[in-house]
Structures are given as structure tokens and as C-alpha cells.
Amino acid sequence: MQKFLSLLFSRRALAIVGVLVLALLVWFVGPLVSFDTLRPLASVGSRVVTIALLLMLLVLWLVNWSMSIIGISVLCLAIGFVTPLLALGDVHPFAPLWVRLTLIGFILLVYALYGLYRLWRALRMDEQLLRRFLHPRGEEVPVAGEIKADLRTVNHIVTQAIRQLRQLRVDMPGWRKIFEGKRFLYELPWFMVVGSPGDGKTTALLNTGLQFPLAEQMEQTSRILTVPGGGTLHCDWWFTNEAVLIDTAGRYARHDDGGEASAAQRNAGEWQGFLGLLRKHRPGAPLNGVILTLNVADLTAQSPAERLAACAALRARLAELRETLGIRFPVYLVVTKMDLLPGFSEYFRTLTSHLRAQIWGFTLPYSRRRKAGDPQALHAACAQELARLTLRLDQGLDTRLQEEYDLKSRQRLYTFPREFAALGEPLLEAIEQIFLDSKFDATQLNNTLRGVFFTSAAQAQADAVADQLSIWQRFVRAIKTARGESSTSLPHALPDGNRSYFLHDLLTQFIFREAHLVEPNLQWAWRYRLLRLGGHLLVLVLAFLLWQGMQTSQQTNGDYLNEISARATRLDGDVKAYTGKPAMAPVPALLDSARELSAWPELDPDAPPLTWRYGLYSVPPVTDSVASLYNRLLDQLLLPPLVKRMEYVLADAIARQDSKAAYDALRIYLLLNLDKDHEDKYNAAEIQSWVINDLGNSDSVAGFGGRAAVLTHIEALFDGSRVVHSPYEKNEALIRQARAFLDGHTSTERIYARALAAMESEAPQEFTLVRAVGADAGTVFVRSNGAPLDRGVPGIFTREGYRELFDKRLPEFVAAATANDGWVMGRESTPKKLTDSLRSQIPGRSSLSPAKSAVCT
Incomplete structure (x- = not known):
């Protein structure tokens, strides 16, 4: 068990696990890493090459070969893919392909010459190696075989001694053992x-x-x-x-x-x-x-x-x-x-x-x-x-x-x-x-x-x-x-x-x-000193870049916060002026200012440039605060006139005896006055649709300065991210008056319309001449009312829609529409006799039957 644990926590096992973890990070996290707008590991090829280099590094380390191959490979890859991004002013010296290929070829030539020099030194110092090199297929001298056997024995003795030295207790922190793994060799x-x-x-x-x-x-x-x-x-x-x-x-x-x-x-x-x-x-x-x-x-x-x-x-x-x-x-x-x-x-x-x-x-x-x-x-x-x-x-x-x-x-x-x-x-x-x-x-x-x-x-x-x-x-x-x-x-x-x-x-x-x-060893000492010097220079360069980046980020974020503070001060003054003299005309401008309060040219808050980062990025808290402020201003400046408009439309519909308009206005009004127990009925899309349709069919937007000025703010108010409540107390008298008015009219058509609206999302596609005949239908047919040929019979009114949806699931949709109607009309439930009556009336009335409506169309 002890040998198994020692093997499990050996440097080789930990190195293998570390490389595997790095490979997984490169594959899954690499695409998310970016340097300003550069994402070096976004492509599959770059990640595969990086993982291959990591595996090659592990293999070279395990067999105790030179790591210079990895260094040269990384350097050549950096020259090929990174140097084109370097610039001296407006000049990119490494942008031409021939320049990069020439530089890579020069580096490979120098590396090859260095390898030949190392080989020449080894051949000069080892006569046996020289003999094997000059006569690779020659007969092996018997003495050479004996030397190999002796060297295997000596190698075993030395390996056993090194293994024994690994058990030496070295008095140094655990983190240093990771970076100074061979310190035990120099302890004695x-x-x-x-x-x-x-x-x-x-x-x-x-x-x-x-x-x-x-x-x-x-x-x-x-x-x-x-x-x-x-x-x-x-x-x-x-x-x-x-x-x-x-x-x-x-x-x-x-x-x-x-x-x-x-x-x-x-x-x-x-x-x-x-x-x-x-x-x-x-x-x-x-x-x-x-x-x-x-x-x-x-x-x-x-x-x-x-x-x-x-x-x-x-x-x-x-x-x-x-x-x-x-x-x-x-x-x-x-x-x-x-x-x-x-x-x-x-x-x-x-x-x-x-x-x-x-x-x-x-x-x-x-x-x-x-x-x-x-x-x-x-x-x-x-x-x-x-x-x-x-x-x-x-x-x-x-x-x-x-x-x-x-x-x-x-x-x-x-x-x-x-x-x-x-x-x-x-x-x-x-x-x-x-x-x-x-x-x-x-x-x-x-x-x-x-x-x-x-x-x-x-x-x-x-x-x-x-x-x-x-x-x-x-x-x-x-x-x-x-x-x-x-x-x-x-x-x-x-x-x-x-x-x-x-x-x-x-x-x-x-x-x-x-x-x-x-x-x-002078070569080892110079190499060690060079590595230390390179490490120190790298730390200094990174420290300088970090310091410069933090300075730039501090300046950029500081300018941003100062500008936002100035905008907020101006907005606060405008809101106070509006509060002192309320009017509808300034509302769109105030809301525009609030929405754009945190905006900054060429800044994407979700993917900011590197010059904004370094731990000083201050935009997210500002955007959250601006979003909260914008929602409050929507509730305080835009929502009140919209609620008053709903009350006006509802009262006007009652006065004009328009039951459909009264019912729609009452439903939307009730959605804005839900209590906590009924917030599950909230439907922002219906409210937004009603308000936008109302803006297009009346002069209610005149006070805001036109439909375009307020449309985006209405969409933001009713985007479904939260439940919007009316800022006023619910007008119970108006609600009772509307319900009393609607009780005097039949609910069959109303419930039928609600059921059809619910079926539209599941209905098949429209039946059109273009789909039935083809793209050349326009050369033969023309609609008498001038409507385009790509508009036709709604899917619910087709044979498939009638048989597969309307006829089979009508009771289900009628029950849902009836329950919803009961909530609008203030009834806990719809009487069963009324529901059965509605089910019997709908298929038999020519104005309600989808089949007959389709024929009439």
C-alpha cells in the first residue's frame, strides 16, 4: 500500500495529472480566454497544437530528453501566428509571410548548427560513440558489449543511490519542492x-x-x-x-x-x-x-x-x-x-x-x-x-x-x-x-x-x-x-x-x-544565471505591463465614472425640473437619458477591451444601477399616463357600448393590478400588444411626441423581466361598471375568440396559393381584394387544423378560455350549464364555425 501511495503521489504521476488538467483547461476554457480582441485558443487547430505541445513536453520530461525542442516549436509558432499582430506605429514588419518564413528558417538553422556542435563534442569525447557513428552497421567489438553491460550495472547502482537520496528530508516549504524538485541532490x-x-x-x-x-x-x-x-x-x-x-x-x-x-x-x-x-x-x-x-x-x-x-x-x-x-x-x-x-x-x-x-x-x-x-x-x-x-x-x-x-x-x-x-x-x-x-x-x-x-x-x-x-x-x-x-x-x-x-x-x-x-559547472551556472536573469526580467516586464495596464485601466475607468457622474447630475436636475412641472412631452427625453446613462462609445459591457480590465473594471455595478434607475423612471414617468389611458379607454368603450374593446381594456387593466396570489396570471406580451395597438389607433401618443419616441420604452417596460404594477389604487367602481356592462352581453363570441387565440400557437401553417401551386402562382392567379398571394387561410381554418386541433381539443381550449373569462368577470368559476351551452353553440353557428368561416373566406 505504501508503494502504491508513493507511486500515486510521485512527481511523474503528479506531472501526468497536471498535464491532463491543463489539456482539459485548454480545450474547454481556452476559447473563453482573450487578450483584448485576440482569442488565441478559439480555433480547434490552435487548441490541438497546444495540447500536442503539452503532451510532447510531458514525454520529453519523462524520458529526460532536452526541452529545447518544445522551446523552438513554441518560438516558431509564435513567430508564425503572433508576430503579425506586432506593429511599429502603423507598420507591421512581420505581416508578410516570407518575412516570418525567413525568420523561422534562420532559427531552425541556428538550432541545427548548435545540435551539430553538440554532436561533434560528444563524438570527440566518446570513442565508442564515434565508432558506432562512423560504422553504424559494422561488427560490434566484443569489448563494446562488455562496456554496455558494465554501464548498465553502474547505471543501476547510480539510480538506486538517487532513489535513496529522494528519501532525504529536505527542510524547505512545500511550494518550493514543486519548483526545486532536485534540491535533494544538493542537500548533502x-x-x-x-x-x-x-x-x-x-x-x-x-x-x-x-x-x-x-x-x-x-x-x-x-x-x-x-x-x-x-x-x-x-x-x-x-x-x-x-x-x-x-x-x-x-x-x-x-x-x-x-x-x-x-x-x-x-x-x-x-x-x-x-x-x-x-x-x-x-x-x-x-x-x-x-x-x-x-x-x-x-x-x-x-x-x-x-x-x-x-x-x-x-x-x-x-x-x-x-x-x-x-x-x-x-x-x-x-x-x-x-x-x-x-x-x-x-x-x-x-x-x-x-x-x-x-x-x-x-x-x-x-x-x-x-x-x-x-x-x-x-x-x-x-x-x-x-x-x-x-x-x-x-x-x-x-x-x-x-x-x-x-x-x-x-x-x-x-x-x-x-x-x-x-x-x-x-x-x-x-x-x-x-x-x-x-x-x-x-x-x-x-x-x-x-x-x-x-x-x-x-x-x-x-x-x-x-x-x-x-x-x-x-x-x-x-x-x-x-x-x-x-x-x-x-x-x-x-x-x-x-x-x-x-x-x-x-x-x-x-x-x-x-x-x-x-x-x-560553468555552463550550468551560466545557464542557471541566464534563466534566473530571464525570469527576473520576465517578472519585471510583467510587473511593468501590469502597472501600465492598471494605470491605463484606472484612467479609463476614472474618466468613465466621472462622465457617468456628470450625466447623473444632469439627469437628476432634469428629473427635478420635471417633478416641479409635470408634462408628457419631456418623458421620452428623460427616459432616453436614463437608458443611455451608462453607454460609452466602442464599449461592450459584456466584453470590454483589455484596457478596461486589470481588476478595475467598474462598468457592471454602474450598468446594474442604471438599469434599476431606468426601471424606476419607467414606473414613475411612463406607467402612470398609460394606466390613466387604460381607464379612459375602458370608460369610453362602456360609453360607446363596445363590449369587445371594454373586455380587452378590462383584462389589461386587471393584469396591471394583480395581487401577489395571482401574479402567475401576469402576461407582459398581452399588455405590450394592447398598449402598442392603442398607440397606433388613437391620438394618445401626441402628448409624448409621437409613437416612435415612446415605443422602445414601452417595450422595455413590458419586456417580461418583472411584474409591473399600477402606481394607482385599483378603480373598483370602474371595474364593477365594466363587468356589469359585459354581463349584459353574451360571452359566447368572447370565449370563442379567446379559444381561437390560444389555438393559433399550435395551428398548422397558413394555406396559400404560393404553397399550393408554387412560386409561379402569381402569373396565373390574382386576389380580388388585392391582397398578396402569400397570405391565405389561417391554419386553424384548414381541414387539418379543424380536424386535428379545433374539433379534437375545442373542449380543452374552451375550458381554459372560460376559466380566464371568469377571472376577468370576477367569477370564481363558470357555471357548468354555461360551459355546455357554449360548447353546443360554437359548432352550430355559422359565424363561429371554422369550417364555414373557411368556406366563406
């Missing part, structure tokens, strides 16, 4: 231990007294210390709470150590591959320092030619580290197996564990700048420091002789200062050969040697005599020569103790604390 310093086979590198690391918190490494440490030997196969990663130590195999340092040419080639390929993995996973600073080991046995037993070959190999490895990793790092030269010098154990056996943990050696100044000086300066400085160490040993010799009672032990410790002094000559030669300053090495800015230190991790039953010129050593060599034995070979050194001398503080108090001395 990395130090590589490099040395020839048999230098005791692993033994030295395990006997330093460092704590390895991982359980599997505890077991591995115990196993190695219990059963020594075997050496490091490839590279072992040792994790402490202070640093990461990379223990490399001895064959990494000496590719041709006693082996064949194929083995040397295999070791070199594995070493280069290992360095490439380090640079790939930790490009900023693959290492913080190198611990270079030399063992006393090699220094004392090797001939000058052998020592030169060994030093040349170590010098080459350091140069490859600097060149491949692209960094400059301090080198700590550690002389191991000091216990092989005669008298070492006896001289230092009285030291406590605290004293044995201290540092024995000397440091050299480390400068970040190249200093021109004497090429022999390093040799002289090291010789001077070794002389001081020898002098310190001589000064403590008398005290140690007095403390030691065993004669044999006193003899051995007495020779130790001389042996140490004799060790200085081969050591100085090795230092000079490894760290000699070279004007032909561009990666070695100056001497990178930080210090020379002497250690012993375990004691062996063997001696490595450094003073070969003493009388006793001459006598021993002469006897060995007479017997035919080698005078320089050492017997097999079996461990006789596991005391560590001068190791613990060297690592914890000195080397680990100098992790900052490394100079990071």
Missing part, C-alpha cells in the same frame, strides 16, 4: 574516493568512525570488516548524515593495471560512462571534492618508472574529472597504510581514541584565482611541511622512548622518524607528477591540491621500509639478492588490528566542511 555534499587498487579506500572509509544510518549499509559494513578483501567491483555509495561518499573501484584509476588492452579499454569506457551519469543526475556540481589515495607500500616499493606510470594515470583521472564534469574541485591527498612504516604502531600506540581521531598532515592554500609563480612552489611548500612533521616526530621521540619498556618496540619506534623522512622523497615526486601545473590543461586553473594527510585504517603484519639506504637494509637486500628473492616485494599484509588513525576528524571536521570550495 558528494565526495569521490579515487585511488589505485589495493590502496585500502574501502577499509579507510569504514574505519573512520562515521555513522551509516541505512540498515543495509550497516550490514554491508559489518560483512566487509569481518571478511576483508575482495575490493570494490564498480562503485559503492556510502550515505552518512553529513555527506555522500562514492567509493570507486581501483581499476577506474588504473585502467591498465596488470591487465590486457581490452580490459583497459573496458575500464576506460566504464569510467567515462560513470562520469556521464554523475553529470546527468547532478549537473550543477557533480562532486564537491575528490579524496585521492596513495598507499605507503606503492610509494616505497615501486621503481621510479612504475611510480611515474601510476602518477600519470591519477593525473589523467583528475583531468578527466575536471573536463567531463566541467567543475573545479579541491583534491585531498590521503596517504594510506601508514602502519606499514616500521615503528608507526609503536610510536602512536599510546594515543587515546580522541587523539587518534585528529588530523595528521598539512594543508595548502586554495585560491579561486590563478596565481602565476614558480613551478617549483608546490614542491617547496610540501617539502617544508614534511620537514616540519618530521621535526615534530623527532621532538616527541625521547618522550616515547621513555614511555616504552619493551626493547623491540623501542627499537622500532626509534626508526620511525627516519622512515617518515625517507618517505618524503617518493611522496614529493608523486605530488609533483600528479599536481604539476600545466599551461596545456585549460581545466586546471591552478594547483587544486588542498592538503596531504597520513592515515591508517587497519594494522598489518608487514613493513614497508622507506629508508632503503640504512646499513641494515643494505645488508638485508644483499642476502635476498644472494638467495634470488625480490628485494622490493612485500609479504602479504594480513590485518592485525582495526584501529583507525587520523581519519575521523579529517572527514568530519575538515573535508565535509569545505564542500563550498567547489566551483560549479
